[in-house]
Amino acid sequence: MLQAIHHIAVICSDYERSKQFYTEILGLEIIREVYRLERKSYKLDLALNGQYVIELFSFPDPPPRSSQPEANGLRHLAFAVSDIDKAVAHLKTHDVITEPVRIDPHTEKRFTFFTDPDGLPLELYEQ
The missing domain is CATH 3.10.180.10 (2,3-Dihydroxybiphenyl 1,2-Dioxygenase, domain 1)
Incomplete structure (x- = not known):
């Protein structure tokens, strides 16, 4: 049934800061960047070594999530x-x-x- 992991979705609080982190620091490649006006949200598709791996989203005022390991x-x-x-x-x-x-x-x-x-x-x- 399952073949592979397709992607991981990440919601960020500061889109430009996270975009810079994932692309310039971690080195992921931008596949496409879309601004969805109706949701006031960016969607950034990122690849690692040519493979689509992360969707980076921005939303207005996303609630915090506990992220301790x-x-x-x-x-x-x-x-x-x-x-x-x-x-x-x-x-x-x-x-x-x-x-x-x-x-x-x-x-x-x-x-x-x-x-x-x-x-x-x-x-x-x-x-």
Whole structure:
């Protein structure tokens, strides 16, 4: 029945700040950007290595959502990286704070967490 994950939808509180974070800092590519006048909302379709992965939405005054990693619901969004030290160093040049790198005791792979401009938990996982 299911074939793959098609995309992840993210609602942001400051569209320009989040657009800059996901495109300029994380390096996602813009597929299309649409302003939906009837909803007073932007919809930004983003790709990673040519694959459509994130829809970034803006809405007027979206309510806050608990985003602590142990809250009920989606825990975090993880991105695969080949060199976690290089990825962390890149984030630090943009003043993005990451947690200390840890090692997954089951896979022995290295990973770390950080947040987007709205506090959405994001993870880097070394492949």
